[in-house]
Amino acid sequence: GERATDGETGQVGPMVSSFLGVPVATYVRSIHVGDGYVDVERVVEDGFERLRLSLPAVLTIVKDINQPGFPTLDGKIAARSVKIPVLTLKDLGLSPDHTGLHGSPTRVVRVFRPKFSRDTVLYTQDNSGTATDNLLKFLDSRGLR
Template identity: 50%
Template sequence: MNIIVPIKQVPDIRNVRMDEKTGTVIREGVEAIVNPLDLYAIETAIRLAGSCGAKTIALSMGPAKAADALREAVSMGIDEAVLLSDKCFAGSDTWATSYVLSEAVKRIGSYTIIICGERAVDGDTGQVGPGIAAWLDIPVLTYLSKVSINEGSCTVRRLIEDGYESLSCSMPCVLTVVKEIAEPGLPTLRGKKRAKNLDIPTWTAEYLGIKPESVGLKGSPTRVVKIDRPKVSRQCRIEKPRSETKTAAAVKALAEKLRETA
């Protein structure tokens, strides 16, 4: 029984820059971290695996340095890790990314649950988890705050706008989880040692049987056609009343301005 956790290495969003020609994030020279929302998926997988004796496998698609994110997941308690890396993957949108991840899942073969974070903080779409489910043609449950596994099915509590709903579905399935589900554990010394010495295999497009034109910018139907930087201009008048008469005049001016701007 395998529990698969797709994770993403993202740039520190405080220093993100965009390539205005391609509409993609410039990742070179920016500190990279594990997508913070994926940490909750990692913790959920570890806890579920401990309760049912499953093996956990982390997947990450990205350049060679994305192996650092996988090693962090292993140091937290993930059993195995696989890096999906190829030059032709660069620039993939959520459609192409979920396709590559789904092909990797097929290559693994035996799996019961795929657990994803709610979304990635750089793209902020929340589409990759459901995309994987669509490519694999299996059920997907999103925004989960609680998960339990029964024989052949899982029962979940799903966060909705006005509360929660309880659902169950057959396995295999894809789950996306929210922060409320668990507090991520810290890497352990034993975990760090194992992660440092772990041989992480790299799977390329050729190994996965993926045609280069079906991924990357060529295989991505999403297009960022224009990037604008908002310009904030504040045109205001400052009133500093120093007497009752001037205060009344300032209040009247404020009321007129509010009416004028609706």
């Protein structure tokens, strides 16, 4: 998945990648596996980008990658008899100190909706060039130039 349902931090995939020392691609919307590599298309702010990563790799996937179909009658009947294994920390060779909230390297301290406000300043050009000067002063005052 792309994010955990508990904190929506989007850190799990990149952190697993870091721990394992393998490449990562986040927000993946399509995958093609080749011989020793994977080609992915990932969602970015203003579109998408294509990447090729060597395998093994960690991918976080957007929910839109697949439209699941409806289960068949045979599939529903077969699902009733499937045994789902339950693994303990001991089965996985893990300690309680390295799992759960106590073992998490991150903490969600607070979840909130940020306040959004924006003042609009309109600079118009006249013959004296003051709009440009005023815009440059504005950018300088915010350390943006």
